Amino acid sequence: MQGNEAVAYGALDAGVNFFAGYPITPSTEVAEILSVELPKRGGVFVQMEDEIASICAITGASLAGAKSLTATSGPGFSLMQEGIGFAKITETPCVVVNVQRMGPSTGMPTSPAQGDIMQAKWGSHGDSPSIVLYPDSVKESYELTIRAVNLAEKYRTCVILLLDEVIGHMREAVRLPDMANVRVINRIKPTVPPHWYKHYDENQKYLSPLASYGEGYRFHVTGLTHDSHGFPTNKSSEASEMMERLRKKIDYNIRDLVQIESHQMEDAKIAIFTAGITARAAKAAIAMARAEGIKVGLLRPLTIWPFPDDAVRKMLRNVETVIVPELNQGQLIHEIQRLTKDKSDGNLIPIQRVNGQLITPNDILRKIKEVS
Amino acid sequence: MAKSYEIRLSGSGGQGLILAGIILARAAVIEKRRVTQTQSYGPESRGGYSRADVIISDEEIYFPEATNFNCLLALTQEACDVYLYDLRDSGILIIDTTFVKNLALAAENTYELPFTEIAQEKLGSPITTNILSLAFMTQITGIVKPESLKQSIAESVKPAFVELNHKAMELGFELAKKYKK
Amino acid sequence: MANIPQRIIHEYLRHDKKFPHVWCAGCSNGIVLGAIIRAIASLNLDRDDIVMVSGIGCSSRMPVYVDFNTLHTLHGRSIAYATGVKLHKPNLKVIVVTGDGDCTAIGGNHLIHAARRNIDLKVILINNNIYGMTGGQCSPTTPHEAIATTAPYGNIEPDFNVCNLAMGAGASFVARTTAFHVLEMQGIVKDALEHPGFSLVEVVSACPVIYGRLNKKGGAPQMMKDFRDNSVPLAAVDKLPPEKVEGKIIRGILRREIRPEYCAQYASLVERIKDKEADNG
Ligand SMILES: Cc1ncc(C[n+]2csc(CCOP(=O)(O)OP(=O)(O)O)c2C)c(N)n1
Numbered sequence: 036m037q038g039n040e041a042v043a044y045g046a047l048d049a050g051v052n053f054f055a056g057y058p059i060t061p062s063t064e065v066a067e068i069l070s071v072e073l074p075k076r077g078g079v080f081v082q083m084e085d086e087i088a089s090i091c092a093i094t095g096a097s098l099a100g101a102k103s104l105t106a107t108s109g110p111g112f113s114l115m116q117e118g119i120g121f122a123k124i125t126e127t128p129c130v131v132v133n134v135q136r137m138g139p140s141t142g143m144p145t146s147p148a149q150g151d152i153m154q155a156k157w158g159s160h161g162d163s164p165s166i167v168l169y170p171d172s173v174k175e176s177y178e179l180t181i182r183a184v185n186l187a188e189k190y191r192t193c194v195i196l197l198l199d200e201v202i203g204h205m206r207e208a209v210r211l212p213d214m215a216n217v218r219v220i221n222r223i224k225p226t227v228p229p230h231w232y233k234h235y236d237e238n239q240k241y242l243s244p245l246a247s248y249g250e251g252y253r254f255h256v257t258g259l260t261h262d263s264h265g266f267p268t269n270k271s272s273e274a275s276e277m278m279e280r281l282r283k284k285i286d287y288n289i290r291d292l293v294q295i296e297s298h299q300m301e302d303a304k305i306a307i308f309t310a311g312i313t314a315r316a317a318k319a320a321i322a323m324a325r326a327e328g329i330k331v332g333l334l335r336p337l338t339i340w341p342f343p344d345d346a347v348r349k350m351l352r353n354v355e356t357v358i359v360p361e362l363n364q365g366q367l368i369h370e371i372q373r374l375t376k377d378k379s380d381g382n383l384i385p386i387q388r389v390n391g392q393l394i395t396p397n398d399i400l401r402k403i404k405e406v407s
Numbered sequence: 408m409a410k411s412y413e414i415r416l417s418g419s420g421g422q423g424l425i426l427a428g429i430i431l432a433r434a435a436v437i438e439k440r441r442v443t444q445t446q447s448y449g450p451e452s453r454g455g456y457s458r459a460d461v462i463i464s465d466e467e468i469y470f471p472e473a474t475n476f477n478c479l480l481a482l483t484q485e486a487c488d489v490y491l492y493d494l495r496d497s498g499i500l501i502i503d504t505t506f507v508k509n510l511a512l513a514a515e516n517t518y519e520l521p522f523t524e525i526a527q528e529k530l531g532s533p534i535t536t537n538i539l540s541l542a543f544m545t546q547i548t549g550i551v552k553p554e555s556l557k558q559s560i561a562e563s564v565k566p567a568f569v570e571l572n573h574k575a576m577e578l579g580f581e582l583a584k585k586y587k588k
Numbered sequence: 589m590a591n592i593p594q595r596i597i598h599e600y601l602r603h604d605k606k607f608p609h610v611w612c613a614g615c616s617n618g619i620v621l622g623a624i625i626r627a628i629a630s631l632n633l634d635r636d637d638i639v640m641v642s643g644i645g646c647s648s649r650m651p652v653y654v655d656f657n658t659l660h661t662l663h664g665r666s667i668a669y670a671t672g673v674k675l676h677k678p679n680l681k682v683i684v685v686t687g688d689g690d691c692t693a694i695g696g697n698h699l700i701h702a703a704r705r706n707i708d709l710k711v712i713l714i715n716n717n718i719y720g721m722t723g724g725q726c727s728p729t730t731p732h733e734a735i736a737t738t739a740p741y742g743n744i745e746p747d748f749n750v751c752n753l754a755m756g757a758g759a760s761f762v763a764r765t766t767a768f769h770v771l772e773m774q775g776i777v778k779d780a781l782e783h784p785g786f787s788l789v790e791v792v793s794a795c796p797v798i799y800g801r802l803n804k805k806g807g808a809p810q811m812m813k814d815f816r817d818n819s820v821p822l823a824a825v826d827k828l829p830p831e832k833v834e835g836k837i838i839r840g841i842l843r844r845e846i847r848p849e850y851c852a853q854y855a856s857l858v859e860r861i862k863d864k865e866a867d868n869g
């Protein structure tokens with residue numbers, strides 16, 4: 036099974052019943068598979084006129100009660116940013132899959148890069164905390180697609196799944212779990228009568244129920260800053276309440292959101308911090324280095340945003356050197372730098388490449404040997 | 408057999424190399440081995456470069472791209488020139504002499520056959536070059552069993568083309584058995 | 589229409605929270621709002637089944653005031669959001685309220701493709717020939733030589749004929765009216781609501797405060813009189829000499845035809861596939 040195929044089947048198994056998208060390499064297989072499968076299950080597949088229309092259509096469908104998802108790559112992801120902001124401020128569940136390719140602009144359409152890590156967090160204007168997941172295998176692409184849909188439903192937001200081109204197109208043998216073992220989360224529905232319904236209910240866990248159009252609730256949704264009923268407001272107290280809610284629903288639930296893999300870190304003196312395909316190169320390099328007696332491990336975020344601050348701080352306390360390989364000109368490394376107060380930059384080693392080629396195990400091994 | 412075996416199938420777009428890679432990977436899955444298949448190709452679907460990597464292993468495969476091949480199949484001169492450097496010492500090189508003419512860098516274990524010409528002559532069309540050369544390669548390397556490859560082909564191509572591709576496969580096996588270095 | 593009392597409007601408004609409204613005195617947006625509500629009331633539609641979607645602009649502020657399911661989206665994107673709502677719940681009546689800039693400039697791509705698909709959306713385009721909300725910049729329907737804040741020397745561009753654009757793209761119901769012709773507007777909106785397919789109603793409207801002032805149109809009452817005097821019903825066009833039609837606003841239903849509707853097409857596709865699956869397995 037291919038990575039993109041795993042995303043499509045993950046979406047179906049998570050209950051996605053609405054897909055709107057626009058073809059773009061290297062994500063197109065997701066749309067193609069769903070165009071076959073969704074109609075069979077009574078779901079909707081629609082090819083829109085562009086990516087802007089796609090993000091809007093999945094947001095509209097979600098407000099009508101659908102579990103919705105779209106898939107794209109760099110240029111389309113850029114076009115979607117305004118709509119992603121709308122989904123976030125209106126707290127509407129949806130998932131955007133971005134199979135990253137090399138940019139900027141049209142770049143190298145069939146070549147891998149990890150250049151959208153920051154865009155996935157900051158791409159839309161204004162502050163809006165993000166949930167972004169990042170798999171490193173075909174199997175994990177399936178699992179994290181389900182998780183992305185679940186988190187979107189639970190936290191009422193637009194969740195982004197970042198794939199590397201290589202992962203999207205890679206084939207690995209995977210056995211999909213029995214559906215009985217797949218945990219599917221559905222949005223909480225209001226239990227109050229319509230006149231008591233608040234579209235953005237304040238509660239301790241920042242998880243508020245969501246009604247759908249056509250169920251008698253007749254709520255208002257706007258991209259303007261709004262009060263808890265959803266009506267536009269200019270009051271600074273209500274504006275900060277809204278902004279705080281967007282932030283707190285992420286901050287308060289950080290333990291539920293952050294997922295990391297710690298690989299051979301117990302006795303490591305050198306740590307590698309990276310995600311996706313580059314983490315696989317790191318694991319291969321670690322196996323080679325360990326064969327030569329070098330104590331090196333890997334910390335890999337499966338949730339890239341919110342950033343796993345606590346795990347990174349712990350890593351920084353326990354190792355002497357951190358190597359940060361990434362297929363860009365330096366994105367993840369800034370986050371580590373942010374958390375590096377008591378270490379000199381000399382202990383933070385970048386490996387960066389943006390030429391359409393992967394960082395290989397040997398590239399990383401060479402650095403490991405240099406610093407060990 | 409080595410714990411992990413790295414194969415690169417290389418040439419240009421339209422030669423069916425990615426399909427060959429998928430077929431090889433599926434054959435390994437049939438044998439319950441671990442496998443990854445990755446690919447790299449130019450933006451156009453005809454012409455341009457194209458390659459498929461298959462790693463077959465009995466352990467977890469970390470990095471899915473072949474970097475130090477046990478075997479390289481090169482169907483074009485360009486592919487041969489670019490990738491030969493990453494063939495490991497004593498690795499196997501298989502080239503299609505229909506297109507690969509200059510072999511200044513030939514490895515010690517080189518197998519040369521005009522696969523495209525043979526496909527054209529014996530099977531009536533060059534489109535089966537991928538299966539012909541893939542079957543040749545699996546026979547030489549022994550990386551998957553003939554019956555696994557046969558089953559994988561049947562599962563991977565449209566029903567109407569299974570017979571033709573099986574014919575190409577048999578021919579590939581035969582050529583390998585008869586091949587004299 | 590006389591059997592619908594005037595206060596019917598009030599039953600459909602969200603008074604508790606949402607008034608006073610943002611529109612200027614003399615603006616046509618409120619007139620259009622009234623006509624839409626009366627058309628809905630005359631059809632006895634269940635308000636739970638109505639979704640009103642809009643983009644950004646003065647006109648697009650309409651949904652917040654009405655007690656339906658309402659969705660105030662991004663500039664230009666109302667039709668795309670509405671497409672998502674409609675496709676997921678085809679039983680809902682989805683009305684799009686949009687401005688000339690919203691619908692034909694930034695949102696032009698969505699307009700033509702929704703028209704081509706013939707998806708059952710009711711697009712009410714309030715054409716005031718200007719970007720009202722942002723203070724009077726040129727729009728694709730600003731007439732040639734008219735003044736806008738971004739066309740201070742007079743607009744050198746030709747303007748769109750929005751109805752022709754929609755018809756060219758395949759819309760199956762297309763009509764034009766003006767803010768002066770309130771009962772006609774109400775009737776046309778009602779017909780649009782009943783039409784099974786993509787419907788575009790262009791309401792030629794007055795923005796007296798910005799467009800009117802910049803172009804010395806003499807205030808809201810005068811602009812209304814101009815709509816009365818400078819428009820002809822479609823039915824009269826053939827009977828009038830060409831010089832009496834030249835440059836006039838043609839009012840009426842310009843196209844009404846039945847063509848396969850997108851959601852219905854999709855539903856039959858699903859049925860077809862399900863039948864086939866059942867046969868196979
Ligand atoms: C992407 C984007 N670009 C620009 C704007 C600024 N803007 C808001 S309303 C508007 C024009 C509105 O004109 P129209 O659609 O004709 O509506 P009216 O106010 O005239 O009713 C513009 C340009 C915006 N909100 N979003």
Ligand code: SF4
Nearest residue numbers: 611612615646720795
């Ligand atoms: S600016 Fe023009 S369109 Fe906007 S509310 Fe005022 S009169 Fe109406």
Ligand SMILES: [Mg+2]
Nearest residue numbers: 687688718720
């Ligand atoms: Mg306007």
